Amino acid sequence: MRTPLLVRRGAAAALTPLVAAVVLTGCASSSDNSRSGQPSSTSSASGPGERTSIGNVTTVASGLDAPWSIAFDGDVALISERDSGRIVELKAGGLSREVGKIEGVAPMGEGGLLGIAVHDDHLYAYYTAEEENRLERFELNGEPGSLSLGEPQTLLDGIPSAGNHNGGRIAFGPDGMLYVTVGDAGNRSAAQDRGSLAGTILRLTPDGDVPADNPFDSSPVYSYGHRNPQGLAWDEDGTMYSTEFGQDTWDELNVIEPGRNYGWPTVEGIAQDGRFTNPVQQWNPADASPSGMAIAGGSIWIANLRGERLREVPLGDTSSSTEYLSGERGRLRDVAVAPDGSLWVLTNNTDGRGDPDPGDDRVLRIEP
Numbered sequence: 001m002r003t004p005l006l007v008r009r010g011a012a013a014a015l016t017p018l019v020a021a022v023v024l025t026g027c028a029s030s031s032d033n034s035r036s037g038q039p040s041s042t043s044s045a046s047g048p049g050e051r052t053s054i055g056n057v058t059t060v061a062s063g064l065d066a067p068w069s070i071a072f073d074g075d076v077a078l079i080s081e082r083d084s085g086r087i088v089e090l091k092a093g094g095l096s097r098e099v100g101k102i103e104g105v106a107p108m109g110e111g112g113l114l115g116i117a118v119h120d121d122h123l124y125a126y127y128t129a130e131e132e133n134r135l136e137r138f139e140l141n142g143e144p145g146s147l148s149l150g151e152p153q154t155l156l157d158g159i160p161s162a163g164n165h166n167g168g169r170i171a172f173g174p175d176g177m178l179y180v181t182v183g184d185a186g187n188r189s190a191a192q193d194r195g196s197l198a199g200t201i202l203r204l205t206p207d208g209d210v211p212a213d214n215p216f217d218s219s220p221v222y223s224y225g226h227r228n229p230q231g232l233a234w235d236e237d238g239t240m241y242s243t244e245f246g247q248d249t250w251d252e253l254n255v256i257e258p259g260r261n262y263g264w265p266t267v268e269g270i271a272q273d274g275r276f277t278n279p280v281q282q283w284n285p286a287d288a289s290p291s292g293m294a295i296a297g298g299s300i301w302i303a304n305l306r307g308e309r310l311r312e313v314p315l316g317d318t319s320s321s322t323e324y325l326s327g328e329r330g331r332l333r334d335v336a337v338a339p340d341g342s343l344w345v346l347t348n349n350t351d352g353r354g355d356p357d358p359g360d361d362r363v364l365r366i367e368p
Helices: 188-192
Strands: 055-063 068-072 076-083 086-090 096-102 115-117 120-127 133-141 155-160 170-172 178-182 198-204 221-224 229-234 239-245 252-255 281-282 290-296 299-304 308-314 323-326 332-337 343-347 364-367
Touching: 068 332, 068 343, 076 115, 086 115, 096 120, 115 170, 120 170, 155 198, 155 281, 170 229, 229 299, 239 281, 239 290, 252 290, 290 343, 308 332
Parallel strands: 068 115, 229 290, 290 332
Antiparallel strands: 055 364, 068 076, 076 086, 086 096, 115 120, 120 133, 133 155, 170 178, 178 198, 198 221, 229 239, 239 252, 252 281, 290 299, 299 308, 299 332, 308 323, 332 343, 343 364
């Protein structure tokens, strides 16, 4: 069994589960500078859609190349790089080293090496190949600081791919099943075709089989009618949430239920149409482009690309939100809860759509 290496910055050796990791007191952070050279917190009264201060923000690592996803193997952070196809691990002091390079990654537009997840000493990876998206599994070998990848095992191939709308987030749910977001790959009508994998969220066993209790017989499809779902997270009650890129009108936060149709391309955002399941919150794409997400401390935390902000949605009122770091760190791709309870956030300014500062891209750590 591998001995975990604790990657930790700041004074706290053990933090309480987050609500504690974000303190809404209006106190500005002085530990790390924002993109503008100013402290990385703004302050105002907290409320729906308003901006307020967030806790202490530090840089854990820098110099990453279009990072896409964070996954923790014990206390060790693993990060995927979209265009290089690399998996890197973060060592003490924020240094990174290459764990391995995923063969067959064919970056194009929004495609490349996308989501990763860790389960039972294996790394799962979703990536864009020449003519498809693929889901593979690798044994994680070695000790922290010298991890390596075993041979790939293909769990699912033939997933529709394109220069955009590839989905790509993967995560294990509280039921032990693997969930996979798949975009419509530019084929809008396919999202309403239950025989297609495009525009869906999939549910698989850890070995890539179709669970017997999936909503559609012998199908990995768990929900459909999605345009480009991005984030996945579950609350303590097992409720599943997903973020989704809209087109021109509304980005979405959805509660995902088995067999439900989320409306794309017939509807976008909240609609008065009983055939489809409405989002619990929607945003103008200029203020959002919601990507990775995490749940901690009674709130949903959402990284936003075009909107360049971290958004908090309280589980007690999913129609409201509070914004942090707005315009201060550029594009935000992913957010994860670290083993110590802090939030780790991936910037994404080197993905071809951002305005990178020297040292981008970074892993940010948010603590009280």
